[in-house]
Amino acid sequence: SILMMRFTSARLVSYSTQLFARFLKKSFVRPKLPGNPRMCSTSDVASKWKNSSTVSITAFNLEKELLKSNLPTMLVFYSDMHPISKTFMTRIKECVIKRNEEAKSLQLRVATVSCEQEMALARQFQADRLGIPLTYLLFKGQMLDRLTGDLSAPTIDKAIDTFLKVITEKFGGITAEKTDDADDDASGEKSPMFHINEAKKMLDAAEPNLTLVEATIDSALQQCEKPIDTFKKSIGFGQKRVTPEMTNKMRTNLYMKCLAKAIGLRIAVALRKGDMETAVKNVKQIR
Structure with missing residues (x-):
């Protein structure tokens, strides 16, 4: 039974890590690897x-x-x-x-x-x-x-x-088209993306203060809460069947993107702490 428990635990870690990796690929949040800080390569x-x-x-x-x-x-x-x-x-x-x-x-x-x-x-x-x-x-x-x-x-x-x-x-020339990553450059403490970017910077530090990172993530989520509720009501989320059009609107909404990135950061913090239960819980929330 001990071997079975270890096997089940290993499978859970592997499965949650795979899900986390898939999310990171979409949300551009990468886990900090041991060693020297990773520089942006060509x-x-x-x-x-x-x-x-x-x-x-x-x-x-x-x-x-x-x-x-x-x-x-x-x-x-x-x-x-x-x-x-x-x-x-x-x-x-x-x-x-x-x-x-x-x-x-x-x-x-x-x-x-x-x-x-x-x-x-x-x-x-x-x-x-x-x-x-x-x-x-x-x-x-x-x-x-x-x-x-x-x-x-x-x-x-x-x-x-x-x-x-x-x-x-x-x-008369080309009108710049907004890309999916344009909101990543949003600045100012009134922007939830500002707190997301600050949390990512802190997490990339050699010895990050995880408590401060979590507090910064919470600030971003607080700013997202009301706008997301308003947005959900505007598209009828929870009141009718989810349609592809509704899904596309959610993917392009700034606050929904902030929410996804905030959850990704929470997973990264949980993994850094070795708290697999919290990491898996957040992975399920993304799914």
Whole structure:
């Protein structure tokens, strides 16, 4: 029975750690590892621009990511059964990511469509007739140009320059689009994200004061409490069945994001203390 208890405890620790890791990946809260403080590496920066510079398009997110987006977008149709188109897709992604890295801003984005998975979209954009790789240059739902065939990196760069120049001449430039991480920079003690960021900084210290970290997290949660209640009522949460639209609104709400990050920090503090019961309880709250 002792072996069984140890085995069950080990499985619980493993399971809760996996859930915690999944949450950390989404909320950008990373546990402090032993040793020297971790510095931001070039791979972290590259990953940031890689994630924000590319998006996979489906029939479900077409309107949001393309038709209503204020970002210049290169819509690329490819096929897993067509190696040249996959290589081209990788090449155009690299060109765009490099462009955004050098500019240190999100200048444009690559949207990819799999012709196997999204046959209706492929037909709608005539990928079946024009052939792949096929690239549309879009801005605010308008098609400004079209590229066909397997193009070299210099040709892609030249096409991007022309694309951005046309946008400047025709639309007066690009209106900055708010990203999911924009609220992370919110400052001022009246902002709950201010307390979240302060708690993260304290937790990253060599010898953090966990009591002070918890107090800072509590301050953030107190600021989120009333706005979240008001927000839930406004979308009918708890009064009717949860819909995908309702879920999307919750994901983009500042206070809901603060709540998720605060819970993530609570899990990190509990793990630092060795309090698995509290950590698992908070993991369940996230789920």
